[in-house]
Amino acid sequence: MMVPPNYSTEFADRVALVTGAASGIGLAAARRLAAGGAALAIADIDEKGARAVADVFVAEGGRAVAVGVDVTDPVSVKEAVRTVLQEFGALHLAVNNAGIGGPVAPTHRYPQDEWRRVMATNLDGVFYSMRHELPAILASGGGAIVNMGSSCAVNGFAGVAGYAAAKHGVIGLTKTAALEYAARNIRVNAIVPGFIETPLLAGATPTERSHLIGLHPAGRLGTPEEVAEMAAFLLSERASFVTGGYHLVDGAYAAQ
Numbered sequence: 001m002m003v004p005p006n007y008s009t010e011f012a013d014r015v016a017l018v019t020g021a022a023s024g025i026g027l028a029a030a031r032r033l034a035a036g037g038a039a040l041a042i043a044d045i046d047e048k049g050a051r052a053v054a055d056v057f058v059a060e061g062g063r064a065v066a067v068g069v070d071v072t073d074p075v076s077v078k079e080a081v082r083t084v085l086q087e088f089g090a091l092h093l094a095v096n097n098a099g100i101g102g103p104v105a106p107t108h109r110y111p112q113d114e115w116r117r118v119m120a121t122n123l124d125g126v127f128y129s130m131r132h133e134l135p136a137i138l139a140s141g142g143g144a145i146v147n148m149g150s151s152c153a154v155n156g157f158a159g160v161a162g163y164a165a166a167k168h169g170v171i172g173l174t175k176t177a178a179l180e181y182a183a184r185n186i187r188v189n190a191i192v193p194g195f196i197e198t199p200l201l202a203g204a205t206p207t208e209r210s211h212l213i214g215l216h217p218a219g220r221l222g223t224p225e226e227v228a229e230m231a232a233f234l235l236s237e238r239a240s241f242v243t244g245g246y247h248l249v250d251g252a253y254a255a256q
């Protein structure tokens with residue numbers, strides 16, 4: 001029988017990289033992994049924000065480093081992984097979470113430059129991240145990766161062609177990498193959150209907000225911590241036979 005985990009030490013010998021960790025879901029995931037004892041690379045295009053987060057973790061007695069990264073740039077991602085290895089000597093866990101919402105417009109009016117920007121961040125960014133994380137994780141003896149999907153990764157959502165296409169792509173990348181590395185001790189999963197209370201939704205009007213809430217049978221938006229808890233499970237040994245899937249954290253949104 002499995003021994004119950006000690007949640008405050010289960011990541012004690014693990015090094016974790018979280019992209020988009022200066023805000024929202026990424027920040028909550030980083031905080032949750034730090035609470036389990038992991039050494040954290042707080043990676044974000046918002047370098048100042050990342051530094052502020054890392055400073056707090058260190059002040060609380062944790063091990064953390066801020067890493068400025070633009071996930072749309074493969075050279076920047078390569079450098080970020082190199083920095084993690086230099087700083088901590090290994091990489092075991094990654095949460096590829098950096099993402100943007102992009103415009104809302106029907107497909108025939110969806111701006112082409114915005115399409116490129118959304119794909120570059122939400123899909124290319126996950127590919128570049130895994131491309132550079134995987135060799136580092138292999139060299140460190142194995143580990144696990146979580147990619148951030150969305151309800152728009154498994155269902156369409158009118159008005160967000162770029163976002164939905166990119167997030168569907170994230171599921172394809174996740175399944176493929178899971179197959180490729182399952183026998184090499186790296187598990188790869190995706191999380192499919194419903195709408196979550198983060199700065200990403202800050203632009204929503206009160207009407208749009210209540211519409212979004214109404215999409216969830218649970219009658220509310222999710223919290224970043226609720227998504228972070230799934231990430232922690234998937235990255236832990238508790239999920240040792242869980243790979244290649246996407247995991248809903250959505251208040252029954254997708255069940256309808």
Ligand code: NAI
Pocket residue numbers: 019020021022023024025026043044045046069070071072097098099100101121125148149150151192193194195196197198199200201
């Ligand atoms: P957020 O806006 O609070 O945080 C996103 C973070 O990513 C920010 O710190 C931002 O600086 C960083 N970032 C943006 N572009 C970047 C780049 N090119 N390189 C590196 N970092 C970059 O957003 P939130 O809500 O925490 O979103 C995180 C992830 O969760 C995204 O992938 C998003 O698509 C996904 N998601 C969010 C949902 C929501 O309702 N908030 C629902 C489903 C999925």
